[in-house]
Amino acid sequence: MCLSTVYKNNMEPASIVMKNVMRIECRDGKVILTDLMDRTVEIEGTLRQANLVDGYVIVTEN
Amino acid sequence: MHIHHDHTCGDHSHAHEHTHSHEHTHDGVTHTHEHCHSHEHGHAHPHEHDHLHGEGHTHDHSHECSAGCNSCCGSCHTPTPMEELMALMQYMANHNAAHARELAELAGRLEDAGNHAAYEQVMAAVSDFEKGNMRLAAVLASLK
Numbered sequence: 030m031c032l033s034t035v036y037k038n039n040m041e042p043a044s045i046v047m048k049n050v051m052r053i054e055c056r057d058g059k060v061i062l063t064d065l066m067d068r069t070v071e072i073e074g075t076l077r078q079a080n081l082v083d084g085y086v087i088v089t090e091n
Numbered sequence: 092m093h094i095h096h097d098h099t100c101g102d103h104s105h106a107h108e109h110t111h112s113h114e115h116t117h118d119g120v121t122h123t124h125e126h127c128h129s130h131e132h133g134h135a136h137p138h139e140h141d142h143l144h145g146e147g148h149t150h151d152h153s154h155e156c157s158a159g160c161n162s163c164c165g166s167c168h169t170p171t172p173m174e175e176l177m178a179l180m181q182y183m184a185n186h187n188a189a190h191a192r193e194l195a196e197l198a199g200r201l202e203d204a205g206n207h208a209a210y211e212q213v214m215a216a217v218s219d220f221e222k223g224n225m226r227l228a229a230v231l232a233s234l235k
Contacts (some may be wrong), residue, residue, distance in 0.1 A: 050184075
């Protein structure tokens with residue numbers, strides 16, 4: 030139930046796509062992120078890794 | 092979502108306020124956010140939305156944007172840093188309360204396992220969580 034930080038391709042500060050992510054959906058070849066303020070980000074790609082203990086997610090962009 | 096709409100068909104001037112979602116693409120990342128604004132139809136925005144007229148019917152129409160994504164957001168409501176901070180603090184308060192409940196469940200399992208001393212220590216930790224949450228709740232109340 031913790032919020033996560035989502036990175037694109039690499040887990041480094043410059044690759045942060047969104048912080049405080051509360052929901053992740055994968056559909057139609059996209060990863061759709063929603064943060065605590067209900068803002069969304071769509072990335073064309075796939076979910077590579079989700080670490081729910083450390084609160085980070087890595088998405089691979091196509 | 093349509094909030095307010097004035098429509099005068101004779102001279103075809105409309106002034107209205109509405110909220111809608113915009114989709115932007117930056118550096119290969121597409122995102123949307125909802126906001127509201129008022130405008131007259133001298134300019135255009137790239138969106139479609141329903142209008143509810145006095146006659147009780149709805150219709151869709153779309154606009155094209157002529158002045159770039161940042162040109163129309165003067166009156167949009169994007170969360171302020173304080174609003175975001177408040178939302179995060181509220182989330183943390185709820186989050187801590189959930190963890191306190193989970194800890195209490197673990198304490199119960201320790202008690203069931205016959206380790207009363209450990210049970211008491213974990214319940215003391217639950218109490219500390221609850222005290223912290225009371226402080227958070229007080230701060231949140233003072234900021235609202």
